[in-house]
Amino acid sequence: MLKTIIVEDEEKASLNLKNILHEYCENVEVVDMQEGVASGIASIKKHKPDLVFLDVKMRGETGFDLLEQIDDINFEIIFTTAHNEYALKAFKFSAIHYLLKPIDIEQLVDAVQRVKEIKNHKFNKVRFDMAIENLKDQKNTFRKIALPTVDGLIFIQIEDIIRCESEDNYTYFILQNETRVLVSKTIKHYEELLVEHNFFRVHQSHLINLNHITKYHKGEGGYATMADGSSVPVSRRKKIAFLNTLSSL
Known part of the structure; x- marks a missing residue:
């Protein structure tokens, strides 16, 4: 009770x-x-x-x-x-x-x-x-985010997030220190929170921090190389919007 x-x-x-x-x-x-x-x-x-x-x-x-x-x-x-x-x-x-x-x-x-x-x-x-x-902080400059995991909560700096990757109804956060954190919420939930912090949903399964992209490779959709060396595919549907966003940085 x-x-x-x-x-x-x-x-x-x-x-x-x-x-x-x-x-x-x-x-x-x-x-x-x-x-x-x-x-x-x-x-x-x-x-x-x-x-x-x-x-x-x-x-x-x-x-x-x-x-x-x-x-x-x-x-x-x-x-x-x-x-x-x-x-x-x-x-x-x-x-x-x-x-x-x-x-x-x-x-x-x-x-x-x-x-x-x-x-x-x-x-x-x-x-x-x-x-x-x-x-x-009325300037909407939130710097930290709390991530619910199976062991409790992890508090991280938003700038330390390189990318997020979905797995069913869960989301992996890949951080600068090479840590992977599995979170019990969908990637859509975090897209809505982080889009104003320079994040972009390049693919159904991938949300990336544009501050950590090192190179974009052309192709049908192409793919982005991130600061941790990972390659993230860009869907054809998101390609134009993604390139427009990159050009405005």
């Missing part, structure tokens, strides 16, 4: 979430609901929850104000937020769970299931500090 607290400044929203959890998530027990940062912190200290649903924006406060005042985040958090593209991007770069309002039942059930599968909370503080740092 997941002992759960809801921190949300709208009582109606809290009650709605509690009712949905009761009906669709049988392993979740809501032990308390609070409306602000101070009362939320007190509730967390008192109840020692497994899971906290945390509103991003409350009256003059944010959920991150709460997290900055907790030293040991030994519980999981699912943020709830109205659509904010920049905040959502910060969450994705930091591998943080979130739900958009109004709450979608299927997405809620999926988020709770993913939380139940987490066995180790030691990276939580790092994840949330990273998200806070990204949210404060």
Whole structure:
């Protein structure tokens, strides 16, 4: 049973979430609901929850104000937020769970299931500090990304990524130090995150960092030689867009 607290400044929203959890998530027990940062912190200290649903924006406060005042985040958090593209991007770069309002039942059930599968909370503080740092950087210059692996999370500099290669619903990250990291998300997920960081999807199975390309070889689609010596095929469908992007660098 997941002992759960809801921190949300709208009582109606809290009650709605509690009712949905009761009906669709049988392993979740809501032990308390609070409306602000101070009362939320007190509730967390008192109840020692497994899971906290945390509103991003409350009256003059944010959920991150709460997290900055907790030293040991030994519980999981699912943020709830109205659509904010920049905040959502910060969450994705930091591998943080979130739900958009109004709450979608299927997405809620999926988020709770993913939380139940987490066995180790030691990276939580790092994840949330990273998200806070990204949210404060309004220039959209995120420098690090959290990668979920079978052993936990790995935090890497984006500039150290040479390329990504898909394998079914998983993605290999190939880094400058010759490390290969297998991540449990699709290459499409990372294409959406990294395209603004000078990455290009040259092939259905390949996403490359244009800063690490050393040569392009002509051909039907051609192929790119990367800084690690690897050759990455360019699909015919992507060739023109790829060459146009290269010429604009």
